[in-house]
Amino acid sequence: MSNSIPRPSRPSLAPPTSALPALPVGKTRKSTGGLATPASKSTPGTPKTGLRAPSSTYLPPATPAPTGALPQPRAVSGINGAGKTIRKTVSINSFPQPPRGDRVSSLPPSPLSAGLSSRKLKTPTPSYHGSGTPSLLNGTGDGKSVARGAGARDSDGLLSISSPPQSRSSSAQDSYSTSATQYDEVGDSALQKSDTSAGKRASKVDGKGNVIVSVRVRPDAQGNDHGKADGEWMVDGRKSLIGYQGKEGGDYYYDNVFTTHDDNSRVYDHIAKRLVRRVMEGYHGTVFAYGMTGTGKTFSMQGTASSPGVIPLAITDIFSYIRETPSREFLLRVSYLEIYNERIHDLLSMSTAPGAGNVPQEEIKLREDSKRGVYASPLKEEIVQSPTQLLRVIARGDQARRTASTQFNARSSRSHAVVQIVVESRERIPGNPGGDNKRSGLPPGGVRVSTLSLIDLAGSEKAAETKERRTEGSHINKSLLTLGTVIAKLSDSKDKDGKPADKDGKHLPYRDSKLTRLLQGALSGNSLVSILCTIQIGSAGSVASANTHTGETINTLKFASRAKNNIVSHAKRAEEALGAGGDGGARVLLERYRMEILELKKELEVKAKSKNKEEDEDDKVKDEEEERAREKEAELRHEEQMLEMQLARTALKERIDHLNRLILSSKSIGVNAGGSYSSLGMHPRFSTVSQASIRSSLAPSSTGRPLLERTASMTSTSSTIGRLSNGQRNSSATEQPPPDDDDSLGEFGDGTASLQAQNRALQADLADKNRYIQTLEKRLLQARRASQSRTSVGLSPSAKGIMVGEDHSVAALLKEKDSEIAELRARLDDKDRMLGALRSAARSRDNADRVESRSEIRVSQVFEPPHPPPSHPPPAPGSPPRTSPKGSPLAKRVSHIRKRTKSVDEMSKMLDEMIHERVESGQIVRGNRGSVRVASSDQKHKTESSSNPPIQLQLLARQRASVLNEPTSTVALEA
Ligand SMILES: Nc1ncnc2c1ncn2[C@@H]1O[C@H](COP(=O)(O)OP(=O)(O)OP(=O)(O)O)[C@@H](O)[C@H]1O
Numbered sequence: 001m002s003n004s005i006p007r008p009s010r011p012s013l014a015p016p017t018s019a020l021p022a023l024p025v026g027k028t029r030k031s032t033g034g035l036a037t038p039a040s041k042s043t044p045g046t047p048k049t050g051l052r053a054p055s056s057t058y059l060p061p062a063t064p065a066p067t068g069a070l071p072q073p074r075a076v077s078g079i080n081g082a083g084k085t086i087r088k089t090v091s092i093n094s095f096p097q098p099p100r101g102d103r104v105s106s107l108p109p110s111p112l113s114a115g116l117s118s119r120k121l122k123t124p125t126p127s128y129h130g131s132g133t134p135s136l137l138n139g140t141g142d143g144k145s146v147a148r149g150a151g152a153r154d155s156d157g158l159l160s161i162s163s164p165p166q167s168r169s170s171s172a173q174d175s176y177s178t179s180a181t182q183y184d185e186v187g188d189s190a191l192q193k194s195d196t197s198a199g200k201r202a203s204k205v206d207g208k209g210n211v212i213v214s215v216r217v218r219p220d221a222q223g224n225d226h227g228k229a230d231g232e233w234m235v236d237g238r239k240s241l242i243g244y245q246g247k248e249g250g251d252y253y254y255d256n257v258f259t260t261h262d263d264n265s266r267v268y269d270h271i272a273k274r275l276v277r278r279v280m281e282g283y284h285g286t287v288f289a290y291g292m293t294g295t296g297k298t299f300s301m302q303g304t305a306s307s308p309g310v311i312p313l314a315i316t317d318i319f320s321y322i323r324e325t326p327s328r329e330f331l332l333r334v335s336y337l338e339i340y341n342e343r344i345h346d347l348l349s350m351s352t353a354p355g356a357g358n359v360p361q362e363e364i365k366l367r368e369d370s371k372r373g374v375y376a377s378p379l380k381e382e383i384v385q386s387p388t389q390l391l392r393v394i395a396r397g398d399q400a401r402r403t404a405s406t407q408f409n410a411r412s413s414r415s416h417a418v419v420q421i422v423v424e425s426r427e428r429i430p431g432n433p434g435g436d437n438k439r440s441g442l443p444p445g446g447v448r449v450s451t452l453s454l455i456d457l458a459g460s461e462k463a464a465e466t467k468e469r470r471t472e473g474s475h476i477n478k479s480l481l482t483l484g485t486v487i488a489k490l491s492d493s494k495d496k497d498g499k500p501a502d503k504d505g506k507h508l509p510y511r512d513s514k515l516t517r518l519l520q521g522a523l524s525g526n527s528l529v530s531i532l533c534t535i536q537i538g539s540a541g542s543v544a545s546a547n548t549h550t551g552e553t554i555n556t557l558k559f560a561s562r563a564k565n566n567i568v569s570h571a572k573r574a575e576e577a578l579g580a581g582g583d584g585g586a587r588v589l590l591e592r593y594r595m596e597i598l599e600l601k602k603e604l605e606v607k608a609k610s611k612n613k614e615e616d617e618d619d620k621v622k623d624e625e626e627e628r629a630r631e632k633e634a635e636l637r638h639e640e641q642m643l644e645m646q647l648a649r650t651a652l653k654e655r656i657d658h659l660n661r662l663i664l665s666s667k668s669i670g671v672n673a674g675g676s677y678s679s680l681g682m683h684p685r686f687s688t689v690s691q692a693s694i695r696s697s698l699a700p701s702s703t704g705r706p707l708l709e710r711t712a713s714m715t716s717t718s719s720t721i722g723r724l725s726n727g728q729r730n731s732s733a734t735e736q737p738p739p740d741d742d743d744s745l746g747e748f749g750d751g752t753a754s755l756q757a758q759n760r761a762l763q764a765d766l767a768d769k770n771r772y773i774q775t776l777e778k779r780l781l782q783a784r785r786a787s788q789s790r791t792s793v794g795l796s797p798s799a800k801g802i803m804v805g806e807d808h809s810v811a812a813l814l815k816e817k818d819s820e821i822a823e824l825r826a827r828l829d830d831k832d833r834m835l836g837a838l839r840s841a842a843r844s845r846d847n848a849d850r851v852e853s854r855s856e857i858r859v860s861q862v863f864e865p866p867h868p869p870p871s872h873p874p875p876a877p878g879s880p881p882r883t884s885p886k887g888s889p890l891a892k893r894v895s896h897i898r899k900r901t902k903s904v905d906e907m908s909k910m911l912d913e914m915i916h917e918r919v920e921s922g923q924i925v926r927g928n929r930g931s932v933r934v935a936s937s938d939q940k941h942k943t944e945s946s947s948n949p950p951i952q953l954q955l956l957a958r959q960r961a962s963v964l965n966e967p968t969s970t971v972a973l974e975a
Contacts, residue, residue: 210569214256286522291534293459336397340415347397373521446576479513490566
């Protein structure tokens with residue numbers, strides 16, 4: 001069988017989309033750097049050119065293993081520095097892989113028989129390199145031939161790794177269960193029969209098979225190839241052997257020895273790949289790197305972007321396994337802690353933001369639980385769903401990890417870092433992905449919880465320069481020493497409480513350091529264990545440092561040997577926890593989530609049902625509510641409309657009132673159709689508002705009545721002047737006016753100022769009214785629009801009915817008001833006409849005044865009045881008492897006007913008398929139509945001798961006419 005099967009290229013960090021890659025097998029190497037050549041492969045164990053062959057002097061004497069009766073799988077022992085015999089083991093992986101066909105067709109051998117077979121070979125011989133012990137980590141436990149032929153070596157002479165059949169071909173359904181699983185199950189049964197010494201030995205052997213110890217040699221900076229012999233050192237990867245010829249020298253055999261040429265991928269495949277798979281199947285697994293500072297622990301565990309290490313490759317494989325196993329469902333959660341100076345820090349809770357500083361964390365303590373074993377709490381666990389996410393979480397933790405420069409490493413890890421990936425898995429019931437067991441009728445599978453711990457320990461360091469480094473170093477060294485001590489004391493013995501104890505039955509000092517306490521579960525056999533010890537061979541600088549180096553390297557090799565010899569693992573597949581009460585209790589998130597999903601589903605169903613009911617009810621309620629809302633809206637709208645109507649009505653009423661006031665105001669000044677003021681003045685409707693109208697147009701007065709009377713008098717005077725017949729005028733001129741009239745005439749009858757004021761007042765009033773009418777018209781228009789919009793709004797028929805009725809009444813009202821407006825306009829027109837008349841009257845009066853003033857002077861010169869006119873005519877009986885104070889300007893003005901009116905009347909009277917006298921004396925002749933003319937020339941002469949009667953008469957007549965506002969044309973002086 002050829003072991004030079006080309007290894008498939010390793011997938012990148014992204015999860016592979018195809019099936020798992022082929023088994024990690026020995027890479028075909030063209031060059032071994034001077035190691036084994038194809039020609040030499042036929043002679044394994046033969047010293048190669050340039051290599052110091054493991055000397056037979058380093059081979060242990062054929063003595064039984066220190067464990068006495070227990071068979072040692074590869075009892076190639078050496079003597080350690082302390083004089084103790086150290087078993088140097090050869091990895092079971094170094095055994096050749098059986099033919100594939102055999103593996104598939106035949107059942108794996110019984111562990112018991114395997115144990116027995118190993119027992120048979122308990123006497124180690126130099127040619128005995130392996131036990132063929134079945135284990136979880138060696139894949140098959142297939143009986144590897146003890147003495148292999150040359151064909152067992154690959155072409156380059158390096159060890160070929162047996163391919164575990166399950167790692168490549170195991171079906172997802174576990175129908176062809178992995179050999180490991182089978183061994184485990186058989187191993188369990190074997191353990192049940194462990195009352196026999198053979199059984200005990202078998203289990204012991206099984207346990208050994210579950211621990212892999214490997215050593216990796218780091219290339220030095222100078223590029224020296226330590227794969228070859230380097231003075232005292234010899235490294236043989238094919239034999240998994242490291243030999244040292246110096247002090248405390250010897251040959252050290254391990255499960256794997258990686259030379260400087262081996263890359264991370266190869267290291268992973270040999271030390272962790274199968275372990276990761278077992279973890280996915282339900283076993284606990286621990287991988288840790290141990291070694292002096294700067295020897296490549298972090299490089300091996302984390303790797304680089306181009307050469308990913310154990311952690312990223314494990315993550316890739318975890319997700320590959322999940323993808324290949326559709327029969328189960330998985331839940332992954334990850335935590336990341338560091339132990340720094342004997343304190344535990346949660347790397348996922350630490351802030352890595354620049355300037356954030358180290359926020360003090362709650363102290364993390366280690367607790368113990370019968371189910372979970374030893375665990376740190378409180379610790380942040382993040383659930384991850386993809387390799388990228390998981391890698392990102394770990395990268396975040398890496399950033400938070402403490403590093404510093406040491407003598408051997410510029411970026412040395414100063415803490416032990418532990419990545420824990422908890423894998424929960426549960427069988428998936430076909431056709432029931434949601435886990436609803438009611439429908440499928442099958443009981444749901446329990447949840448299996450397993451943990452993969454990937455640990456990068458801090459490097460041991462002897463010489464530290466600074467105090468801080470020394471403190472760190474002392475803690476690191478102390479914890480590593482404790483680890484070494486615990487491992488050295490490990491045995492299969494138990495104390496009286498059944499707890500692991502050393503050979504003397506004493507407690508193991510797990511509690512002496514946080515690291516050993518945390519690793520307690522793994523070291524005491526509950527977990528599959530893979531230890532990678534890193535060393536650097538060769539001098540690095542000074543002789544002193546080279547000596548230190550060598551001493552540290554030998555210590556590491558001794559540690560690895562002890563670990564391989566002493567750690568016994570009885571790792572079992574985790575039991576499936578049923579419900580939340582099973583293994584892990586509340587930790588089993590998968591179960592909790594499943595329960596939660598079920599509960600939520602039920603809740604959803606119940607809610608959906610009740611929702612349907614509620615929806616029906618809701619619909620009803622909604623309908624009712626909508627109906628109510630509609631009604632309410634209609635009601636509101638109706639109320640609004642009513643309000644608007646009311647407002648419109650009020651506005652209209654106001655308008656009517658105002659118009660009424662206007663009408664009254666117009667009438668109060670005597671302008672009406674008949675030209676009679678008395679009838680309007682007596683109208684009860686108008687009399688009530690006359691005061692306001694008067695106030696708006698005239699000077700203030702203490703009482704309403706005189707003003708009203710005065711206004712009426714004034715207007716009647718001015719408006720009737722041109723209409724009265726001559727006779728009437730005469731009679732009015734000759735008759736004494738009634739006291740009231742006299743009063744009003746005295747006030748308004750003559751003054752230009754009064755007329756102008758009146759004019760202005762009327763004009764202002766007119767403008768005022770016009771404005772008001774415009775405002776009213778606007779409001780009316782708005783009201784009309786509002787009512788139109790209301791009628792256009794879609795309302796229920798009943799509401800519409802109301803609106804129609806309302807509109808009719810409004811329309812009628814509007815019509816009525818329109819007619820009123822028309823009437824008012826007509827009246828205003830009248831008023832305008834009246835104003836015209838008043839203006840012309842004012843002009844006439846002006847003229848008359850001028851004439852009067854001139855004639856007054858002349859008359860007073862020509863005709864001496866017999867008696868001066870009484871300054872104050874006696875008040876007419878029954879006349880109203882004068883209210884104006886005598887001294888007030890108004891009173892003075894009134895008295896002045898009265899005086900003047902009186903004098904005009906008197907003058908008019910006197911003129912009449914004069915004319916009468918002249919007519920009687922024959923000087924003038926009265927015409928038929930009341931006109932006068934000069935009589936004959938004699939008479940005329942007579943008259944002329946005494947005076948200038950024609951001129952005087954003419955003047956008098958004109959004056960009279962102007963006083964009475966009589967057109968001068970009607971007074972025709974006939975010559
Ligand atoms: N096998 C290797 N091939 C190439 N370079 C390596 C190898 N091993 C380690 N190195 C390099 O050596 C240096 C130190 O390695 P690393 O930091 O992994 O050491 P370490 O054991 O983790 O040290 P410490 O305990 O101080 O943290 C790094 O620069 C790393 O790249």
